Amino acid sequence: DVKVTQSSRYLVKRTGEKVFLECVQDMDHENMFWYRQDPGLGLRLIYFSYDVKMKEKGDIPEGYSVSREKKERFSLILESASTNQTSMYLCASGVLGSGTRDEQFFGPGTRLTVL
Amino acid sequence: AQTVTQSQPEMSVQEAETVTLSCTYDTSENNYYLFWYKQPPSRQMILVIRQEAYKQQNATENRFSVNFQKAAKSFSLKISDSQLGDTAMYFCAFMKQPGNQFYFGTGTSLTVIP
Numbered sequence: 001d002v003k004v005t006q007s008s009r010y011l012v013k014r015t016g017e018k019v020f021l022e023c024v025q026d027m028d029h030e031n032m033f034w035y036r037q038d039p040g041l042g043l044r045l046i047y048f049s050y051d052v053k054m055k056e057k058g059d060i061p062e063g064y065s066v067s068r069e070k071k072e073r074f075s076l077i078l079e080s081a082s083t084n085q086t087s088m089y090l091c092a093s094g095v096l097g098s099g100t101r102d103e104q105f106f107g108p109g110t111r112l113t114v115l
Numbered sequence: 116a117q118t119v120t121q122s123q124p125e126m127s128v129q130e131a132e133t134v135t136l137s138c139t140y141d142t143s144e145n146n147y148y149l150f151w152y153k154q155p156p157s158r159q160m161i162l163v164i165r166q167e168a169y170k171q172q173n174a175t176e177n178r179f180s181v182n183f184q185k186a187a188k189s190f191s192l193k194i195s196d197s198q199l200g201d202t203a204m205y206f207c208a209f210m211k212q213p214g215n216q217f218y219f220g221t222g223t224s225l226t227v228i229p
Contacts, residue, residue: 004159031215040124042206042221050215058216090160094215102148102210104217106160 003027004107006091012113019078021110023091030095032074033104034058034066037088049074081114088112117142119209121220128197129228135182136192136223138207149183149190150208150217153201160206166190168212197227 007022025032031050035043035058045058047066055066063085067075074093078085088111092104118141128134140149151163166174166183173181178198182191194201207220 033217035219040221042121043217043219045216048216102212103150103162103165106152108159 004091004093004105006089006107006110008110009108010111010113012115013078013081014115015082017078017081017114019081019112019114021076021078021089021091021112023074023076023093023107024072025074025093025105026072027093027095027105028071029093029105030071031093031104032068033092033094034064034074034076035090035092036060037090037109043090046076081112083114086112086114117144117209117211117218119207119218119220121207121223123223124221125224125226127226127228128194130197130199132197133193133195134197134225136194136205136207136225138190138192138220140188140190140207140209140218142188142209142211144211146212147214148210148212149181150210151179151181151190151192152206152208152219153203154206154222155200155203163205164192194225199227199229201225202227 004025033048034046049055049068065077091107094104120139147168149166153163154160164176178195180193204222209218
């Protein structure tokens with residue numbers, strides 16, 4: 001089974017802190033994604049990566065950056081956390097463009113609170 | 116740009132009954148996939164069912180089936196014989212083919228009542 005893990009289930013940070021959210025997948029997927037999930041807004045794509053050291057902005061990249069130094073690991077960075085970044089963050093990975101195997105596999109999520 | 120709309124924020128169904136969740140989407144693409152994902156309370160999101168746009172036959176997975184109307188850009192999920200474990204948030208998603216970006220709806224929270 002595909003496994004996507006995230007470094008923390010719950011995280012509390014102070015305004016202005018630098019925050020790292022880590023995601024690791026064990027299925028050698030090329031594509032990895034970071035979403036934030038907010039009530040009434042669904043999942044919104046922050047960034048995605050289709051290869052090591054490659055990244056693409058999603059719909060809401062402002063205030064975030066990402067890093068992908070190894071194929072299995074995709075990090076989301078909040079350079080200076082703000083209260084409006086309090087949210088659930090979901091990481092996903094997938095082998096997309098393959099046809100019938102196209103799907104995204106999700107991690108358990110990190111609930112981040114910024115005080 | 117692609118948009119996915121789920122117009123039912125919350126729904127409930129009696130155990131063993133059937134419920135249908137609605138999803139509409141807007142796209143100018145001809146080749147794409149549609150998905151329903153399930154997110155149980157405090158648990159990981161998992162894929163429920165997938166539909167390829169080029170297939171006319173509606174996808175089914177055990178108690179879950181879809182009604183795919185390509186011309187109407189509608190993709191509803193039917194859950195038969197609802198079980199307590201079906202209580203979850205359900206998200207409809209679109210992906211153009213080829214591509215690697217998903218577009219999600221805002222979700223429908225389904226509660227199965229014993």
